[in-house]
Amino acid sequence: MIDDMLSDLKRHPWVADARWDATRNTIVVRPNAAAIAVRPEPGPLLAEHLAHWQHVYEFVYTAGELRHGDDLDLSGWRASDTGAPFPREHMIEWIDHAVDLVLRDKPGVVLEVGCGSGLLVHRIRHQVRSYLGLDVAEPAVDRLRAQRLPGVRVLRASAHELASAPVTDSLRTMADATASPHRVTPDCIVLNSVTQCFPNERYLTAVLDDALDLVSPGGTVVVGDNRNLANAPDYARWLESARHPGIPAEELTTQAASRLAADEELLCDPRVFARIARRHRRDVRVACYAKPLGADTELTRYRYDVVFTVDSPPPGPCRIRAWADLPGTSVERLRTLATETAQSPTLITGIPNALLDGEAPDAVTPAQLAGAVPAGWAVLLDSADAHRLAVGPPEHHTGLEAVSDTGLTDRCNDPFTRFLRRRLPEVLTDHLEQHIPATPAPRIAVSEELTAP
Structure with a gap:
């Protein structure tokens, strides 16, 4: 009977191979590459993961429980440690920071992937010629379309459809409408608070x-x-400590590890973006920004921003100064930063982040x-884990640890594989029960060696 089950599973379009593991009394299956592919289009298992988000x-957008108005829909924005909504002032600061990153180089055409309820578009549309927003959530798309914002167009589309014909056709149409027939490509593409919903690094x-x-x-x-x-280990310990005050150290370590292993969102080491930039066919420069928000929350501590600049002239020489080499106390060093703009381009490195390394005296x-920094400077990551910061012109961010992929192994976690190990056995168990109904299906597990396209 096991042979019949194996033969039947091998014919399933999502299965590349199936074998019997007698030591575990388990059927071990290897998924078909096409079922988990990203290109040329998401395979059915990957598509199911995307559909979940x-x-x-x-x-979230239908419920609209934290919707303050068309330009400030904070639905879904709740703190992980308390479950309470993030303070409105904190979220406005978060939005303003994102808008500053988008408008830093004065783009004319902006394309946003995952525009959601329009937190950014309401604040940037007056400063650009045209804006195209993409989102998979129908309520958000319908709501933005109904507002009929001048110069704004919204499509229902996924992130992997960014280069699809409907998107490029919309860009061309918008260019024609603004009498710029030769500008059919965006000056800035935005993915803000989107990557956590992606299935994997591929x-x-x-x-x-x-x-x-x-x-x-x-x-x-x-x-x-x-x-x-x-x-992420710091985050998991911080969250468990906040939710369980006084928890013993050993139990805290165990629970934090379990939380991290079970995280359903995509977490990215900043250096993965450096790898993507370096392997791309175009000349791409990358900078990693810290969140310079006033409140001490998970958004400030454990999140960061990346800006790629494409085919831009090299920034020229830049001198490097260590934070520890600046004279005086930390307060005096902060005052010193304002005078650095009079010097040649400078990057101040090795600044301990008080949110994550509060015991450092400086x-x-x-x-x-x-x-404290002068105009044109930014607060950047000097280490991938954000324990050290840097300040200076962001175009000179190259060479720091945060944007170096040397020796990097785990660049992202893999929520899709965890989903796959749960979902594929469910589907195949149902399949066997339908095709061989007289015999209970044995346990089914996904092979440790997954087929990657």
């Missing part, structure tokens, strides 16, 4: 490859609000740095 956000890479291909020369791709794999917060 689509349904989540359709529910999908992330495919989407960003499309964005880097599509953006205009000299343009930017802003990948904002990424959850950080490099400091530590400061990203917000303190943001309030």
Whole structure:
């Protein structure tokens, strides 16, 4: 009977191979590459994972429980440690920071992937010629379309459809409407608070490859609000400590590890973006920004922003100064930063992040740095785990640890594989029960050696 089951499973379109493991009394299956592929289009198992997030956000936008108005829908924005909504002022600061990244290089045409309820478009549309937003959540798309914002067009589309004909046709139509028939590519492509819903690194890479291909020369791709794999253990311990005050150290370690292993969202080491930039066919420069928000929340501590700049002239020489070499106390060093703009381009490195390394005597917060730096400077990551910061012109961010992929092994976690190991056995068990109903299906497990396209 096992042979009949194996033969039947091998004919399933999602299965590349099936074998009997007698030591575990388990059928071990290897998924078909086409079922988990990203390109040329998502395979059915990957598509199901993407559909899960689509349904989540359709529910969130339909409920609209934290909707303050057309330009401030904060539905779904709740703190992980308390479950309470993030303070409105904190979220407005978060939005303003994202808008600053988008508008830094004064784009004319902006394309946003995952525009949601329009938190960004309402604040950037007056400063650009045209804006195209993409989102998979039908309620969000319908709501933005109904507002009929001048110069704004919204499509229902997924991130992997960024380079599809409907998107490029819309860009061309918008260019014609603004009497710029030769500008059919965006100056800035934005993915803000989107990557956490991606299934794996392969999908992330495919989407960003499309964005880097599509953006205009000299343009930017802003990948904002990424959850950080490099400091994810810190996050898990912080969250468990907040939810269970006084928890014993050993139990805290165990629960934090379990939480991290079970995380359903994609977490990315900042250096994965450097790898994507370096392997791309175009000349791509990458900078990783800290969140310079005033409040101490998970958004400030454990998230960061990435800006790719494509086919732009090299920034020229830049001197490097260590934070520890600046004279005086931390407060005096902050005052010193304002005078650095009179010197040649300078990057101040090795600044302890007080939110994550509070015991360092010369530590400061990203917000303190943001309030002290001269115009044109930014608060950047000097280490992948954000324990060290840097400040300076972001175009000189190359060479720091946060954008070096040397020796990097785990660049992202893999929520899709965890989903696959649960979902595929469910589907195949149902399949056997339908095709061989007289015999209970044995346990089915997914092979440790997955077939990658």
